[in-house]
């Protein structure tokens with residue numbers, strides 16, 4: 001099919017490349033000229049495993065083109081809108097102005113029978129509002145909402161083989177569902193479950209899923225604080241409750257908490273939307289989920305100060321990882337970056353390192369000192385904090401690392417190291433909710 005993808009960030013660039021990989025004829029559109037120039041040259045503007053390969057093959061084959069001009073989308077039968085919906089500073093609500101701008105820019109270019117498909121995460125009610133405008137201004141076109149569930153670091157795989165497909169369609173618009181079936185034929189033939197529903201449900205599925213995941217993480221992080229107060233072990237607790245299939249072990253890893261461009265902003269946006277709907281108490285628990293999450297970062301900073309003997313001033317702290325998760329260069333709302341900045345503000349001489357995230361971290365915090373290798377970061381440190389569980393940090397050899405640092409003290413902010421191995425190599429090891 002002929003497809004356009006409007007907005008080529010973390011979501012859109014992967015979606016456009018994956019659609020071309022499936023054999024569709026795709027044009028990617030973005031207002032950011034630098035991003036488009038890089039993508040057109042076959043170079044992703046960010047780090048995502050597997051993306052360079054499919055982007056390069058699709059651009060070389062001519063199945064994938066990029067443009068800053070929305071008119072280049074005019075030929076497409078299906079238009080995916082994948083622009084950002086960041087958190088508004090004052091209210092916490094999702095800012096849908098980019099979605100509106102992309103949608104209205106697209107309107108005059110819609111061919112007869114074209115299908116506009118929202119992919120961005122939006123407050124419930126957005127699709128119905130846009131569908132009304134479409135009916136008034138381009139009645140020959142239709143709208144569907146098809147939320148995206150990809151995880152950064154697994155974005156290509158998640159797009160090509162999703163867990164499920166959700167289509168929010170207008171009343172009686174079975175044709176929109178069959179067009180989307182055509183787009184996703186490979187996944188459907190492979191047995192991917194598909195849920196066809198109304199706009200509101202589709203919009204809510206997305207934020208409900210992220211709210212549930214965030215709740216699961218804050219639940220286990222709250223347990224980690226109880227474990228710290230009682231000498232219990234939160235990893236054994238997670239293993240034990242996770243064996244109950246109703247609970248499940250995934251997303252029960254305690255640590256510095258969740259970050260990124262999705263979970264934090266999506267729960268805040270969901271709370272704000274419920275408020276707008278007059279449901280003032282309904283999502284109060286998500287406020288607690290957010291607060292518990294932010295408390296984990298503060299707890300790690302407090303533990304660091306404690307381990308340094310009561311003050312961070314003048315002490316050298318190596319922070320391993322700045323991204324919000326491994327296999328991504330994304331530092332949006334990153335707990336690791338927050339911890340590094342907080343310790344620096346307390347007077348510590350912080351050195352950060354990360355395999356892929358340093359450029360983004362320094363763009364946000366040029367005042368941070370960065371080391372390009374783990375070795376350089378560790379050198380002379382009074383305290384090491386493992387903040388993002390990149391494989392390179394999981395595999396650190398405690399004896400070799402011990403020869404580099406000034407003092408053998410480590411806070412394992414992701415509970416991924418073997419406490420016994422580190423302690424027997426002479427380290428003061430501390431996990432999160434681990435005795």
Ligand SMILES: NC(=O)c1ccc[n+]([C@@H]2O[C@H](COP(=O)([O-])OP(=O)(O)OC[C@H]3O[C@@H](n4cnc5c(N)ncnc54)[C@H](O)[C@@H]3O)[C@@H](O)[C@H]2O)c1
Pocket residue numbers: 006007008009010011012029030031032035082083084085098101102105119120121122148149150151152261262
């Ligand atoms: N990043 C993820 O893993 C992920 C996963 C699922 C859903 N989402 C949702 O997808 C949406 C996009 O997220 P993202 O992480 O890709 O954001 P992003 O900031 O990386 O990308 C958004 C892109 O949209 C472009 N843009 C803004 N206005 C535009 C316009 N009028 N026309 C064309 N391009 C425009 C920006 O230049 C930017 O490149 C959000 O709603 C997010 O919640 C993201």
Ligand SMILES: O=c1ccn([C@@H]2O[C@H](COP(=O)(O)OP(=O)(O)O[C@H]3O[C@H](CO)[C@@H](O)[C@H](O)[C@H]3O)[C@@H](O)[C@H]2O)c(=O)[nH]1
Pocket residue numbers: 121148149150151152153210213217250251252253254255256257258259260261262263266324325
């Ligand atoms: O047990 C866990 C699991 C995750 N995290 C943290 O939670 C955050 C989010 O992780 P993850 O969900 O894997 O990454 P995202 O790429 O942000 O993906 C989430 O957000 C996307 C955007 O909405 C959705 O599409 C995905 O389904 C949803 O998982 C990261 O900071 C992780 O370190 C934990 O602290 N403990």
